[in-house]
Amino acid sequence: MLIPLALSAVLLPARGHLANTNVALLLVVAVVAVAAVGHRLAGAVAALSAAAWFDFFFTRPYERFGISDSSDITTAVLLLAVGLAVSQLAARSRRFEVIAVTDAGYLARIHDAAVLARSKPAPAVVDHVRAQLADLLGLRACRYEDGSLIGHPPRLEHDGSIVVGRKPWPTEDLGMPAEDVELRVFAHGRYVGRFMLTPGPGAVPDRQALLVAVTLADQAGAALETAASHVTAA
Numbered sequence: 761m762l763i764p765l766a767l768s769a770v771l772l773p774a775r776g777h778l779a780n781t782n783v784a785l786l787l788v789v790a791v792v793a794v795a796a797v798g799h800r801l802a803g804a805v806a807a808l809s810a811a812a813w814f815d816f817f818f819t820r821p822y823e824r825f826g827i828s829d830s831s832d833i834t835t836a837v838l839l840l841a842v843g844l845a846v847s848q849l850a851a852r853s854r855r856f857e858v859i860a861v862t863d864a865g866y867l868a869r870i871h872d873a874a875v876l877a878r879s880k881p882a883p884a885v886v887d888h889v890r891a892q893l894a895d896l897l898g899l900r901a902c903r904y905e906d907g908s909l910i911g912h913p914p915r916l917e918h919d920g921s922i923v924v925g926r927k928p929w930p931t932e933d934l935g936m937p938a939e940d941v942e943l944r945v946f947a948h949g950r951y952v953g954r955f956m957l958t959p960g961p962g963a964v965p966d967r968q969a970l971l972v973a974v975t976l977a978d979q980a981g982a983a984l985e986t987a988a989s990h991v992t993a994a
Contacts, residue, residue, distance in 0.1 A: 764790045764810035768817050775818055780832055783818050784839040785867050791843040807843025811836050838874050845870070845975060866972045869896065873979040877986070885983035889976045893943070893955055896973055897936070898963035904945075904980075906953040916943045916957070920970040935964040945977050947985035955980075 767790045771783055787810040795803030815825055819832040827833045869892055876885045886904050894902040914924045914937045922929040924937055936959035943955040955977060965973075 763794055764806055764813050768813040772817055775822075780814075780818055780835055781871070784814060784835050785864060785871065787814055787839060788842050788867055804844055807840055810843055811840040814839055834875070837878075838871060841874055841878075842867075842870055845874075845978060866968060869972060870975050870979070873976050877979045877983040880983070882980075882983040882986070886980050889980040890955060892976055893957060893973055896969055896976075897957060897965045898960045899957050900960040901958040903956050904953060905956055909951070909954070913939060913956070914941045916941055916970060916973065918974050920967045920974060922970070931965070931970070932967070935959065935962060943973060943977050945981045945984065947981045952981065952984050 764787055767787060771778065771786065791803060791806045791810050794806035812825070815827055815836055816823060819827045819836065820829060827836060873885070873889055873892065876888050880888075890902045890904055893899065912925070914922055914929060916922050922931050922936065922941060929937055936957070938959065941957040941959065943957060944951060945953045945955065957973075
């Protein structure tokens with residue numbers, strides 16, 4: 761609760777000069793810091809705090825809980841969503857390096873995917889995530905497969921590790937396995953499909969990049985979940 765407030769106070773003199781999207785990304789970093797040393801609840805509270813202080817200090821009308829600009833509403837909602845996603849990552853692993861996704865470029869990728877997941881049809885989100893994965897991980901190719909699992913390829917896990925069979929693969933030393941690596945996509949905890957990642961020559965993505973890949977896949981899952989709920993409602 762206090763860390764997002766303290767960061768907001770530090771950033772307050774730059775209000776009006778620093779874009780609100782950049783303020784939101786910096787507040788996400790504060791949420792990451794809390795989630796790294798705390799637990800899921802601490803990260804969730806920090807995410808709520810960050811969204812609240814972003815509203816109070818950086819959106820018009822200032823010093824009031826209320827937002828008049830629709831773009832600021834979207835940014836605040838995405839700040840909360842990304843912050844909660846980071847908290848979920850923290851719950852999956854207690855090691856700091858697993859959840860320390862603080863690079864601005866990585867956060868921008870997550871932010872963009874979250875925007876699309878809430879505003880575009882699921883196929884467009886899947887295509888966007890597929891292209892982002894190829895660029896992020898230095899892939900030669902990336903495809904999305906809907907439906908049941910086939911075979912037992914190497915798998916990118918939710919903690920950013922790669923396993924071949926049941927054994928951890930030393931990605932940092934050897935790069936990605938030569939064969940396709942699967943990245944499973946879940947919607948509301950239910951498996952719905954997978955991205956198949958074909959590594960490019962010499963691709964050695966770091967742990968942060970692999971974690972961002974997992975988070976991007978989660979955004980595709982969120983879009984597919986929304987699409988499924990609309991079909992059910994209809």
